[in-house]
Amino acid sequence: MLRNPDSPFVLFHIFAGTILLAAGIAALLLTKGSRPHRMAGRIFTTCMVLVCLDGTYLAAIKADASLATRTGTMIIALTALYLAVTGWAAARRDDGETGWIERIAMLGIFTLAAISVYMGQLIAGRSDPLDLMPPSVYYVLAGIAAWLGALDISVLVRGGLSGRHRIARHLWRMCFAFFFAAAILFVANDHVFPQSWRDSGLLRLIPLAIIAIMLFWLVRVLFTRWWKTPHDGRIQAM
Helix, strand or coil: CCCCCCCHHHHHHHHHHHHHHHHHHHHHHCCCCCHHHHHHHHHHHHHHHHHHHHHHHHHHCCCCCCHHHHHHHHHHHHHHHHHHHHHHHHHHCCCCCCCHHHHHHHHHHHHHHHHHHHHHHHHHCCCCCCCCCCHHHHHHHHHHHHHHHHHHHHHHHHCCCCHHHHHHHHHHHHHHHHHHHHHHHHHHCHHHCCHHHHHHCHHHHHHHHHHHHHHHHHHHHHHCCHHHCCHHHHHHCC
16 A cells, blocks of 8 residues: 555545546447537546556555566556557547657557566566566566557558548547556455455456447447448547
8 A cells, every 4th residue: 555545646546537437438328429428538538647647656656566566557557548648649630640649659658568578577587576476467568568559650651540440549549548447446456345346246347348348339330331420520529
């Protein structure tokens, strides 16, 4: 636990995280491209940025955690931040357009990949492991970050995405950011919920439900004519 559980940073994290969850659920359920959906998306993105930055700081100062645990938490938080920002940018772009956000985000995600590889090697090379986190966890994080960076390179080389592919990029990146936030709360910190909730298995179903909804919308966007409706223009104006 933190040295001071009543730290304003902790209280802010809880407050912003609650709004983030509510806005994320609203964005999933509301009509895509509608004014309420766009408003929920803005609130979600803003809260995700604040929560991820605050969470990175809280992980850095956590008194009873090892360097490996703190670094891993920070990498996950910053990856979620990257996903939310690039997902939001995809909705803001016109077809066939990119900008400085995509370029900075690409450099940032490759930096996280490099840090993850370094931490994996650091843990693997110690006779006394930094903690119970195996090196493979960092190598997985490095692989995910490198894959995301490679997708960014592809987008930049092509000069941006158009039509259904631009909407799909917005959709899956925002949903994965939401998945990370939900998994950290409902799975990694399930001790804050009543024992009956934990025993029911419901908490683990919530992040999976986000992925299920994401897959539903990806199929609808990529393999039907939904993306050609006026939703496309409204999403673009998000």
